Amino acid sequence: MRIRIEGRDLPQSSELRLNNVHVGMQRRAEVVGRVPVTEPAATWELEVAAREVDGLLDVGGPWVHGRPGARFLYLNWGAVTGDVFAGFRRAKLMFGDVPGPLLRAAVEDPDVVLVGRLGLTDEVGGPRCARVRPPVISWSLE
Numbered sequence: 001m002r003i004r005i006e007g008r009d010l011p012q013s014s015e016l017r018l019n020n021v022h023v024g025m026q027r028r029a030e031v032v033g034r035v036p037v038t039e040p041a042a043t044w045e046l047e048v049a050a051r052e053v054d055g056l057l058d059v060g061g062p063w064v065h066g067r068p069g070a071r072f073l074y075l076n077w078g079a080v081t082g083d084v085f086a087g088f089r090r091a092k093l094m095f096g097d098v099p100g101p102l103l104r105a106a107v108e109d110p111d112v113v114l115v116g117r118l119g120l121t122d123e124v125g126g127p128r129c130a131r132v133r134p135p136v137i138s139w140s141l142e
Helices: 014-018 100-108
Strands: 002-008 021-027 030-036 041-047 049-053 056-060 072-081 084-094 113-119 130-132 137-141
Touching (some): 021 041, 030 072, 100 113
Antiparallel strands (some): 021 030, 021 072
């Protein structure tokens, strides 16, 4: 299954800019596709495996975290110095929040991409973190 996460409205505080803060997608233990907060938007594209287990879809692979029934993707925030990413916050994008018909369609049709769109700045101007639920994130097919 192909997934694209589109983040917009990265937080713009001068503290985040001065500390060279980036946001990236966690793949296993590594944060990849890091984008600095100075950018207007961030996009990540990934492949996720899916299988049928007792009539339910279960997803897996290096991008997927959590136990069966509570799978999610991680967006990580951290300060970058050279090659070192010092993470300080994470956001969970829960597969359980994707409408079932959309998830199933994305699994069954290889020409379809499941797209999650979200603002990356929280209500107080900081990096969006914790569990990100609709309507903060919207899911669609393209």
